[in-house]
Amino acid sequence: MNPNCARCCKIVYPTEKVNCLDKFWHKACFHCETCKMTLNMKNYKGYEKKPYCNAHYPKQSFTMVADTPENLRLKQQSELQSQVRYKEEFEKNKGKGFSVVADTPELQRIKKTQDQISNIKYHEEFEKSRMGPSGGEGLECERRDPQESSYRRPQEQQQPHHIPASTPVYQQPQQQPASQSYGGYKEPAAPASIQRSAPGGGGKRYRAVYDYSAADEDEVSFQDGDTIVNVQQIDDGWMYGTVERTGDTGMLPANYVEAI
Numbered sequence: 001m002n003p004n005c006a007r008c009c010k011i012v013y014p015t016e017k018v019n020c021l022d023k024f025w026h027k028a029c030f031h032c033e034t035c036k037m038t039l040n041m042k043n044y045k046g047y048e049k050k051p052y053c054n055a056h057y058p059k060q061s062f063t064m065v066a067d068t069p070e071n072l073r074l075k076q077q078s079e080l081q082s083q084v085r086y087k088e089e090f091e092k093n094k095g096k097g098f099s100v101v102a103d104t105p106e107l108q109r110i111k112k113t114q115d116q117i118s119n120i121k122y123h124e125e126f127e128k129s130r131m132g133p134s135g136g137e138g139l140e141c142e143r144r145d146p147q148e149s150s151y152r153r154p155q156e157q158q159q160p161h162h163i164p165a166s167t168p169v170y171q172q173p174q175q176q177p178a179s180q181s182y183g184g185y186k187e188p189a190a191p192a193s194i195q196r197s198a199p200g201g202g203g204k205r206y207r208a209v210y211d212y213s214a215a216d217e218d219e220v221s222f223q224d225g226d227t228i229v230n231v232q233q234i235d236d237g238w239m240y241g242t243v244e245r246t247g248d249t250g251m252l253p254a255n256y257v258e259a260i
Contacts, residue, residue, distance in 0.1 A: 005029050021049045032056055116237050124218070203230035203241060206257040220250035228257055 002011045006023035007030075018025040020041065031038045034056035045057045052058065065071060208226045222228065222243045231241035234251065242249040 020044070021046045021051065023049065113237055116235055120238070203232050205229050205260045206231050206239070206241065207260050208257050210256045212253065212256050214250070216251075218250050220246075220248040220252055222246075222252065222256075227260070228252065231257075 002013055003017075003024040004010060005012050005026050006021075007025060010026070012024045012026055016027050018027055018030045018041070020030065028038065030040075030044070030051060032053040033050050035053060037053050039051050039053060043054065044051045045054060046052070047058050206228045208222045208224055208228065211223050212221060214221045220241075220243050222245075227244040228239075228241040229244050230249075231239050233254075234240055237254055238251050239254050239257070240249075240251055
């Protein structure tokens with residue numbers, strides 16, 4: 001059965017039928033609602049299931065609303081309601097809905113690195129606080145050191161024939177111990193930051209594979225290709241050594257160097 005035209009309500013035969021906008025039209029009846037221009041499937045525009053040309057297609061316009069006291073009051077009230085609902089939902093979901101994070105190798109490595117950094121900072125602050133009150137006494141001992149050595153030198157120079165010929169004179173300053181006692185007083189050991197400046201000579205040699213800039217006072221900077229000597233392993237993430245090119249000594253990250 002042939003359908004009726006959506007405009008003239010007459011029967012539409014297949015030879016002149018246009019199926020568009022969920023309706024059937026005669027080719028002559030398929031025209032613009034405003035200017036009556038005949039349209040086809042390529043140049044029509046539908047609005048509320050009615051055909052329009054491009055020039056007379058209805059355009060939607062937005063209405064400007066003034067900020068009247070009433071509108072401002074409604075806006076403030078809606079914001080307060082949203083905040084109240086947010087707080088209610090927060091209280092309901094409090095303690096719920098926390099996503100479980102798997103202990104992946106990457107997360108475990110980050111956690112371990114953070115623990116190591118916090119431990120290093122804690123020990124540094126502890127050493128500073130522990131050595132703080134006795135810092136003046138250490139300086140006084142260091143001031144007395146050169147005076148006593150100056151008193152000893154003339155006595156040693158008066159008896160040069162007692163020194164064996166095979167024993168060089170320059171070895172004498174190295175015989176002074178790290179901590180000396182003067183009349184029952186024992187000089188405190190140097191803090192960790194001072195002891196680090198003279199590592200043992202039996203360390204390993206490493207080569208830098210990346211550039212690194214020191215982020216703290218006890219760290220050293222180096223460039224790609226630099227040789228680090230007297231390297232000592234502190235933990236899995238940090239080492240201690242001397243940059244052969246600059247002579248600086250301090251801590252360095254272990255993943256920036258490789259063994260030679």
